[in-house]
Amino acid sequence: MIELKDFSCKFDEKIVLQDISLKIKNHLTILGANGSGKSTLAKAVCGLITFNGKIFIESKNISELSLIERAKTISYIPAKLAVYDSFITLYEFVLLGRFPHKKSFLDYSKRDENITKQTLEFLKINHLKNHTLSSLSSGEQQLALIAQALTQQSKIIIFDEPTANLDPHNSKIIAQHIKGLKEYHQIILITHDLHLASYVDNSVAFLKYTSSFRATTRNLSYYEDPTKFFKDSTLQKLYGVKFNNLVPNYD
């Protein structure tokens, strides 16, 4: 369970999120316009940026957790893989998910290697294990990121726009994996992709952001039951775009 209390956060000196209090008991999809602070929220939870207020995970204050403990609790999957080292192989990359579980200064154990092998087989990318990351397609890179998060074995997995760079076929593969993972992990999904969101079928938090020259207002609406959110009328009201039967089609 994730709980935010009076949470505020800045990005580039601008207040992006202000006084948000929210309890996330189960899987959650966060939707909202560009610049509404979706990724900022996720990054704050992961400890990548500083914030005001309090965040509790499983009733523990995350500011009091060490970085290692935090890594064991949450993993974050970015939209796009950015790797400076152009020689790292898929296998080595996925093995890095075991870093928080590894004894300091020692090599990865046999168990770490086994978990990595199982994860690669589970995601059906074992045949790519000796390929360098830079030689993989965007879809395969997204799978590599998911594999690394899975070997990390954290309770919570945050997906930050997992299908942003993918074609429909790869989006489908990723969507099916995300849905499948709901059984074992608490999934937080941040996306613009309404097909993905409705297919994954989580409760929805919608971050609204209206800006005029006088003031910027932000608020958050929460939809416990996803069917109430994925209605053409609701979507039209929130996005200001006409929708005609948003049909999920990944099955």
Next chain:
Amino acid sequence: MELNLTIWYLTMIKIGIWLVGISILIFSPFIGAVNLNISEILNANSLTSQIFFDLRVPRVLFAFFAGTILSLSGLLFQTLFRNALMTPYTLGISSGAVLGAGIAIKLGLSSLFFGVAAISIFGFFGAILTVFLLIYLSQFLKNSQHESLLLLGIALSLFYTSALMIIFYLGSAMQNDMLIRFTMGSLSVIGWQSPILLGVIAFILLFFIYIYRFELQLLSISDESATLKGINTKGVTLLLLIVSSLGIGTLVSISGPIGFVGLIVPHMVTKLYPSTVNHRIIKTAFFGGFFLVFCDTITRGLSTQSELPIGIITALIGGPFFIYLIISRSKR
């Protein structure tokens, strides 16, 4: 088939380099202005034996450890900042050490403090202060702007050079001669004190880089991914930078600046062994040693009036190489 052939070529080149490297290490002490005769060397009382054991062998070891420190620091800087152009030399840390040593020479501090030459202490603090200055200034840069950090380093270098010019201007002819020789970089050492000191420091640097190899592997992906895996990135970066500037400061204060080794060797090792950073640490340490011993052997083998300073040789190779790296990077 074609692929197998390239792998075969690469393997032969690698074996070749290791063999050449080791044999240069063995034969280098025999090369120099005075030809040494093996039976004479074994005669403990002869001048030949003295030249061999008190000048040549210490010098080869000194060159080897200097190469190790320079290359490992280069690899470290390139990994921490994820930029192939980062070295202590291009970031102005060597220049900081030179300025420190220059101040000591100008002030006429030739005495020893706790058995260490004043020039060394000033050089060492020049390097350390530059690292802290860079860390302080980098706070004002955006997280990913490592190119700007490089420019800061170059700006610092230019500033230090001007400060050194003032010292030249004010200095006496004798001081200036000492300073000019120092800024050219030289590996000539007498006795075993310097090579042993440098050997210990090279080992400490290798030890720290090696035990942090998995942290470095994550840092070479991105700062963000290292943080997400539970690494205190600022702490690790600071620790490794301090250890490395300890090495660079000590080396430069004895030998003067020797440029571009930290640029050439890590790049060469990456070409030969295209693998992730933790597999390249020990190879970089050895290849750095081989490379500098090789360059030093050339300077001693050339029959010039007096010996060519090593810093000039590495800069002559390194300058064009730096340009090549910049161009090949911007092509991508």
